Amino acid sequence: MxxxxxxxxxxxxxxxxxxxxxxxxxxxxxxxxxxxxxxxxxxxxxxxxxxxxxxxxxxxxxxxxxxxxxxxxxxxxxxxxxxxxxxxxxxxxxxxxxxxxxxxxxxxxxxxxxxxxxxxxxxxxxxxxxxxxxxxxxxxxxxxxxxxxxxxxxxxxxxxxxxxxxxxxxRTRFEVAVGPEFAAQADGEMVQIGSRFFAEYPDLVPAPIAHELAHNILRHRERLEARGVSFGLLSGFGRNVRYFRQTELEADILSVSLLANAGYDPAIALRFWSRFGPSQDMGPLGSRSHPAWRDRVATMERAIAGLGAARPHRPAILDTRDRPLDGDWQSLLVKAQ
The missing domain is CATH 2.30.42.10 (PDZ domain)
Incomplete structure (x- = not known):
């Protein structure tokens, strides 16, 4: 610290x-x-x-x-x-x-x-x-x-x-947001990660970076904008919820492949969310626009189980990036036991 x-x-x-x-x-x-x-x-x-x-x-x-x-x-x-x-x-x-x-x-x-x-x-x-x-x-x-x-x-x-x-x-540039907040965002061209992640999760920080990069690879910002959703505090209300939950789960699933392809142990994503998730249940990343952290971990566990040995691993979720978001986040989710 x-x-x-x-x-x-x-x-x-x-x-x-x-x-x-x-x-x-x-x-x-x-x-x-x-x-x-x-x-x-x-x-x-x-x-x-x-x-x-x-x-x-x-x-x-x-x-x-x-x-x-x-x-x-x-x-x-x-x-x-x-x-x-x-x-x-x-x-x-x-x-x-x-x-x-x-x-x-x-x-x-x-x-x-x-x-x-x-x-x-x-x-x-x-x-x-x-x-x-x-x-x-x-x-x-x-x-x-x-x-x-x-x-x-x-x-x-x-x-x-x-x-x-x-x-x-x-095609992504990476930027540190210096400050006390757990800042993490992607806008299609940039991934911004808060310095606090490096201070408190130095061995696990590739996980949230891979998650934000996955948003850019899947063109989530422009696909959300095409749906006319509201960002910020309004993202957890009304019709916005299903689209944001879909993009979060898609990014979780792709992040597992990104980590594995880069030679990281993809299980660091599970360890990161298991530690970070409980602390953020009442924070922005624990809002209604994001699925429960335990379910996100279970979803990534399934993604890890399906990685196979070939690298780079190309998950089927990549085939959706040229399609409009349909808001079907439930079919992506694995419920924690």
Whole structure:
């Protein structure tokens, strides 16, 4: 929990005025890098291993990127110095054994562009926002996922070209929500996971990440919007309930395959929900829009039993992603004994 407390302090350093009187501490910047890297490592592992299940792909480079604009103005210059950002996009971390690592890219390099794309210069006086980073990530996601890409890089003041051979990856970006809440959401392009999951469930956190990735792979956001459902507090009322319960169970079932395909023990999903579920019975993830956690565990147990030995495992639930949601969640559910 000590790391979580320090990250709560850094939240304001990233997206708002910093409530600190002393200058930014390098250790806090390294806390940012560490938890961002934790999520990137798990997300990349899941997204690359399951690329064959994703009909929307992007080039998997193994790069964790950030921009000056995402840091609060009060700490922006300190962040630029600490992370050695010398241009529009900094390389916060390079994942081990990734295409970027194999090509020789390093943390502290600055990314100026890729192929015909040149990134816009940073606005050092801008309000804290991830808009610039999101734009960069979308531009990269549009590039071919299966051919070499030329990156334009600045290192120690010198510019160079580095060619990276990406691995096809599911088209999703991963983002940490720093704060005390158990935040978890997916919007079709992004998976956002709260830092508290890493603090309290460090060995089990791939389970909720896989669950949120499953929502994106199954196009749940756009399929829910097509049904005209209400989100937020209204998701647990009226006709909304059956559609949200259907998407939650579909994501549970697919998450088991995603974990297994990435080399995780899929039983971590059972352990995660068995520990997390009881604590959230009165919280957002225990609302009427979500089935009871014991039944969700039983449903995932059946999914694990049907995995078989072949990898990647492609569950039948994938065949539904091009169809409208029908709200039939009961046929997916296994009742706990």
């Amino acid at each position: 000590l790391r979580l407390k320090s990250l709560l302090l850094t939240a304001a350093m990233i997206v708002g005025p910093a409530p600190v009187t002393a200058g930014p501490d390098s250790a806090l910047f390294e806390d940012i890098r560490a938890i961002d890297s934790d999520l990137a490592r798990i997300g990349e592992r899941l997204a690359v291993a399951n690329a064959a299940l994703c009909d929307r792909q992007k080039p998997g480079l193994g790069l964790l990127l950030h921009t000056p604009e995402q840091y609060a103005p009060e700490t922006r210059e300190a962040a630029i110095r600490h992370f050695q950002i010398d241009g529009p996009v900094g390389i916060e971390a390079v994942l081990e054994n990734s295409p970027a690592a194999m090509a020789g890219l390093r943390a502290g390099d600055t990314l100026l562009g890729i192929e015909a794309i040149r990134f816009a210069p940073p606005r050092r006086d801008a309000k804290a926002s991830t808009a610039a980073l999101i734009k960069v990530e979308k531009q990269i996601a549009e590039l071919p996922a299966d051919r070499p890409l030329r990156l334009y890089v600045r290192r120690n003041g010198s510019d160079k070209n580095i060619t990276v051979e990406p691995k096809p990856s599911c």
